[in-house]
Amino acid sequence: MSTINDFVVRFANVNGTGSASANSLFAKSIFRMGVPVSAKNIFPSNIQGLPTWYEVRVSEKGYLGRKNGIDLMVSVNPQSLKKDIASVRPGGYFVYDSTKKLYEEFLREDINFIGIPLMDICNREFSDPRQKQLFKNIVYVGALAKLLDISFDEIEKLLSEQFKGKEKLVIPNVKALNLGGDYIAENFDFPLDFRVERRDLVKDWILIDGNAAAGLGAVYGGASVVSWYPITPSTSLVSSFEKYANKLRKDPETGKNNFSVVQSEDELSAIGMAIGANWNGARAFTATSGPGLSLMNEFLGLAYYSEIPVVLADVQRSGPSTGMPTRTQQSDLLMAAYASHGDTKHVLLIPSTPTECFEMMADAFDLAEQLQTPVLFMTDLDLGMNEHMCPPFKWDDSRKYNRGKVLNAEELEAAQDWGRYKDVDGDGIPYRTLPGTHPTKGAYFTRGSSHDEKAAYSEDSDTYVRIMNRLVKKLETAKTLVPSPAFYQENNTSEIGVIFFGTSRYAAEEALDIMRADGLKIDAMRLKAFPFCQEVEDFIDAHKQVFVVEQNRDAQMRTLLINELEVNPKKLIRVLNFDGTPITADLIIQPISALNLQSI
Amino acid sequence: MSTINDFVVRFANVNGTGSASANSLFAKSIFRMGVPVSAKNIFPSNIQGLPTWYEVRVSEKGYLGRKNGIDLMVSVNPQSLKKDIASVRPGGYFVYDSTKKLYEEFLREDINFIGIPLMDICNREFSDPRQKQLFKNIVYVGALAKLLDISFDEIEKLLSEQFKGKEKLVIPNVKALNLGGDYIAENFDFPLDFRVERRDLVKDWILIDGNAAAGLGAVYGGASVVSWYPITPSTSLVSSFEKYANKLRKDPETGKNNFSVVQSEDELSAIGMAIGANWNGARAFTATSGPGLSLMNEFLGLAYYSEIPVVLADVQRSGPSTGMPTRTQQSDLLMAAYASHGDTKHVLLIPSTPTECFEMMADAFDLAEQLQTPVLFMTDLDLGMNEHMCPPFKWDDSRKYNRGKVLNAEELEAAQDWGRYKDVDGDGIPYRTLPGTHPTKGAYFTRGSSHDEKAAYSEDSDTYVRIMNRLVKKLETAKTLVPSPAFYQENNTSEIGVIFFGTSRYAAEEALDIMRADGLKIDAMRLKAFPFCQEVEDFIDAHKQVFVVEQNRDAQMRTLLINELEVNPKKLIRVLNFDGTPITADLIIQPISALNLQSI
């Protein structure tokens, strides 16, 4: 019996050889057939010549997390050949370039080898040396299409979209595609015992990476100043902003930019610029990853204490230090929540899909201005740099940006005894003014040193304590403004709960389905923000045992939960994956079942 | 009835006017009379012209913490006059320069005013304009000596020690002293109802500030490279090192330095140099305060992950951001313990007295080299910049520096398959080598990126996890090497415990005595280090309720205890003071008694 729409294909390539676009062509064609698909790049921290992999999971049920066990491996990299052959599941397939023979000693009895003379074919069929090289990739896509029953029509359509305006290029591409298909047709049985079948499961969903979505979200959220310093995996977030802004934010009359992007000299400068711009009333953000976040600590403390809004996107990668710069992790949480010396706490938003990247990035600016404090958008490499299937973006045209408490000239004129750091409304949030607003009212001195309600320098103990306690109150207000968690049940029905967040979502939802199908009662909650709102506390209170799923070594979110909600640590059980690859459902099910079997 | 050796005197001065040496002359004379004394500077973050205070507590019982309630105020600063008069306890004394009359409206019925025409006296008795200004300070010291029955002999002896080599200066100083004493003798009743009486309570103790002690400790601990960037209140720690090293570390033959001190361009550079020097086998440290620590985050992660010893002294001040740079706090703990992005943990040492500053600073180098990781010496402004009475320094001449696992040329020659990051001994600590040791063996590549046991670059998940887990094991080993806590009972006898650390010690010990005298049973533990050793866990386990005393807003040590020891937060009750002034016994007793009354 053949398996439909449920398998994993992995491509082993050399980076910098143009395989990326062929591989995503493969993934997208399945998506176009209405079948849920997810794809992950596993790439080295270098530019050219090292092994890189691309892993595609096809899942009828819509499970978009990573899954162990490779059903089919496409190998076009001799460097990693041995390892690649070893990684195929027993009974699986190994597609390779048979122009050169495989070493005898690499062969395995328990998998199927499908040799295609990619180089021979291309050498024979193409004359241009670059084409000879590039089209090897398209040939194997054609072969796979045949083997997996993927629609050639869909692929051709994708190719014509891709080369719109350069139609001449479509023809040789299609030719290469068919060369691959034909070779399979002539030499092998097809399709395989697992394959693709057209469905209507994708609906109106889109395929995009989180960084692209977040960049677009920032455009929609009204960001007009972006300052940044290049670092993987955050670079493409800014590129996305810039790309969309260049299209959508030109002044119609002059053609000039209704935004500015400045590549700064380092991360200290990047956050400094973002703070300066926000201080002056523009919505500004910066984006970085771990090492950059470390460098931004001092400035984050300044923004916290002098109450300046700023949005910072941290696309997390594997730490510590340079760590594994092209691997994913959720390990900057603790530093982000408590960044900078002294007593500080910051607001975090934690998206789990590109759709949420779009939404939360836009919302981050409202939140930062409402609260007059840094808001850290905490995503990760997996979400940021891999394309994910997700619901389409929506925007309510009646939505007005919430600029928070900013006094304009008339309000200042009317204001009685205004003070920059007065808690007028009892919510811990004072009123601010922008430079240049009023000739004689509203000017104040912003400083990171201790100040009183009128922003005057002060070394008075009582004043200091008053302001510091108001900042605590402000964080209480933040709890009512940040997005509430998502729940996976109408009412809690179990003594066991599981908490997850960010990209663990994909695997966690799959795990939940499997465990529930296995008869395990378990409630689930997906966190979206820090500080934690009441519902988070309630969920934990309502359960005897709560598993906390996260992608770091030290269970950082668990620490935040325990510390902020005064939870007994015994209650929160770690479920951790921190090896740099996205977590799988298996890794979540295992410890939970093990512990629950024990306790039954 | 008169009170003996138990009162508080506060001096109100203008900074930059030379009052500091007169005030410490006053304190030291009491110390020389064998009576315990403690003194605190409360100074502004500026150089000249603003109010500054000096508070001296005299305590027969040896309580060296700050105490509320000023018995006698010496006022020589018109700027703060009103506030200063208001701050005297009812029945207390206010000594002022009566050359100018006090404003009627400032007068209080419930305190005693002692006017001394300081300016008149000096104008009359001295001709040199600088002397006219400076000797006002000595005149009031003389007056106080009379009022409080302090030995003029001791003061004169101190003056002759101070002006050793400039004996000519002694005479006018003594003259000024006597002018003050005489004026009191002629115009007021003396001594007051509280006064000093000679004792033998000081024994062989010494009077020194923590920074001076730590600088000396670093000399004894074998530090040979110091890199730093000026910042209050850490600057004097490095000055102390430099001063002592210049005396004690000259090469006898050439007169050159057996050490180097480099003032770097910023804190990133300071920690970078210290890391570079330690990597290369010299004992090196840097010193800073909050803002500097924030800037050092990235480098701390590098040292943690590439396993380079380094010692960092953080003299904490009030944060966040610039905060109150001349006020004390213990609020960098959380950042210090978990500094840098990614999963990291660092070793902290927490001294409470200058003696411990000396010892722990010296020990820090052993610990850093044994563990091949950063060791953060966490002191604060109160300890660092105020003089404290403490036991004398001791050094065991048979002590050898523990340089940890460093292979020399012979060992390398003999070593089989050495790998920089191999866990040979099962304690998580690998063997390192120094550059230049052996022509062909032992060279390796240090990096902050993921590496295997042989220090080779690796993006392999298993390798990464192995190394990260070994670092956890290393921290377990650290628990057995850091200093154990101090206990204040032979055996635990109560259900209630109190935990404190650092400079809270002074007030906590006093509070403990008072509470115990009041019949409250309470056990106490003073922490000295992070990570926490078994005894810390045992103490918490052994008690139903534990108070954690700290000088920050967010109860950072409590967070560390909960998080690292998996303690139920409900068990740990916050006792906090974070207004920038050193904590007092009262502030500790209050919440503890309140809660215990409730629970009885």
Next chain:
Amino acid sequence: MSYIKPKFEHPRAPKNTLGYTRKEYEGSLSTLCAGCGHDSISAAIVDACFELSIEPHRVAKLSGIGCSSKTPAYFLNNSHGFNSVHGRMPSVATGANLANRDLVYLGVSGDGDSASIGFGQFAHVIRRNLNMTYIVMNNGCYGLTKGQDSATADHGSVSKAGSVNNFEGIDMCAIAIELGATFVAQSFSGDKNQLIPLIKAALSHSGFSLINVVSPCVTFNNNPGSTKSYDYVREHNEALSSLDFVPVKEEITTEYDEIDVKMVEMHDGTFIKLNKLHQGFDPQDKLSIINALQVARQKDEILTGLLYLDTESIELNDLIGTVNKPLNSLTEKELCPGSEVLEKINAGLR
């Protein structure tokens, strides 16, 4: 602390063209040491802004950390001020300027702030030609942390404690010119007559204007042997020119055809009149000033006056093509592309 300024102002105190008196450009009471050079610079800033008739609330004054960086509290009380973190004012100023290019940006910094911890930001704000006036109050030491040598301490300068500085001092002006600064001047806190017109000219320049002002620290670096003491600077000060700032509308009455006078027209139509210009030196000829600075260094001279001016300067916002309208005044309409566009984007992602 300086002495209390008289609160009383004469009813007939002179007013500028906006109708403001000098008082309306003052700040709070200084808490610096009596005699600190920085206070004189603050006073010069007040004078320059008053005389230029700048609207005080249209100025944003920014600084880092240090005695010098405290001064924005001591001038222009009706301006928004930002006392940021040590050495990082340039980035904050850059962000602020990007958000609203219409204000006047006045940055104040110290030599520790700009030449040590902040050297990277100093260099890069110059490269970006940010439209701001950047005043370095240069005393060769870290005043606020009690007088350590800074990176501008000259080689051979002797500290108060008697130690000799062995490192090369950074010449802020020479570095700025090398990095492409478009307005570079040097002055002395004690020379109000030179400093005020320089500040006016700097504020009128479109692009980055550096004024490095030697500003003695009376408490820690005014000793004999110090090359940043009042005495030393007075002796070694070599004015390249004296100058006048000539507002655009002012009638040009004097004769300018004298050999040693040069009129430089600024971007906004105002003029700088350089009197008694040194021979062989032209502030619009980079090579001439680079040479002059090198030679002066060998002779232990401190060249003051306008050193370099590029009147073709293009400031950051124009370099990157930003609209003229301040970005912080853009509304939803201009910022948000709306749902229709979004639907198209969605379509492209299917």
Next chain:
Amino acid sequence: MSYIKPKFEHPRAPKNTLGYTRKEYEGSLSTLCAGCGHDSISAAIVDACFELSIEPHRVAKLSGIGCSSKTPAYFLNNSHGFNSVHGRMPSVATGANLANRDLVYLGVSGDGDSASIGFGQFAHVIRRNLNMTYIVMNNGCYGLTKGQDSATADHGSVSKAGSVNNFEGIDMCAIAIELGATFVAQSFSGDKNQLIPLIKAALSHSGFSLINVVSPCVTFNNNPGSTKSYDYVREHNEALSSLDFVPVKEEITTEYDEIDVKMVEMHDGTFIKLNKLHQGFDPQDKLSIINALQVARQKDEILTGLLYLDTESIELNDLIGTVNKPLNSLTEKELCPGSEVLEKINAGLR
């Protein structure tokens, strides 16, 4: 990735005076792009160290982060290496040097690493005259993060994507000279004949030696319009001199009284022989090179060769009076003053 180097070495491979073959100076296989300029520089380093007969294990090689900063893994496998954090290698090198002044310190960095994030450390390590050789592999872009312009991208240079750089590029050599560097050279990764003797001379200099090497990024910045492409550099390269490094013991046989040859004696008695020296230029005359650089910039020329050398250079350890013995070899006896002294200190505190 470069192609695999032959593992086999001829038994009669030439040996240097220490008896080592070139092989013993090589590193691991490079993972850079085929054709990357950086790989040529690595090869030149190998050659220079081999020819100089430096003991490989007495070299400490340090770097920041970037493609360029990876190269220390690709040369001198028997040396300790330190791949630190982005832009902060100078501080790590400084600490290492303070700990053991007896090793040879070789730092490698990129233009992003040194001119952007690391500009402050770059400037200050120069000011301190740290005894090290500092090679900037300058490709005008951030290779490792995919080709963004760096701060050394020249004004007007066109990126692969077609955008024009509007900012002033930082001239590393001019800046270094202005900051007081004592050895400054510029070269091109494609010019091995010039580069190898320059590296040898730099390694022989006592104090800070900068070699700024234009090193094209074939993947991101080798397009027409780029001023850091192989073609552009070849066309605009203007060698100030060709040079030979003359080890001290080598007999001086040639005639040196030709007009265009200059022999410069180094600190350690070795010589640099400058052939065909440009007229009006003298590497020991700072003003001449400052002028030459300014003029070259106007003519779009890239001056290469030895630009500046101060043979009176005093390196950091000597500037601050450190003993000759490496500090990391001091023992308890030298480090710890002992209990008796401590007792005296106690006594003074009573």
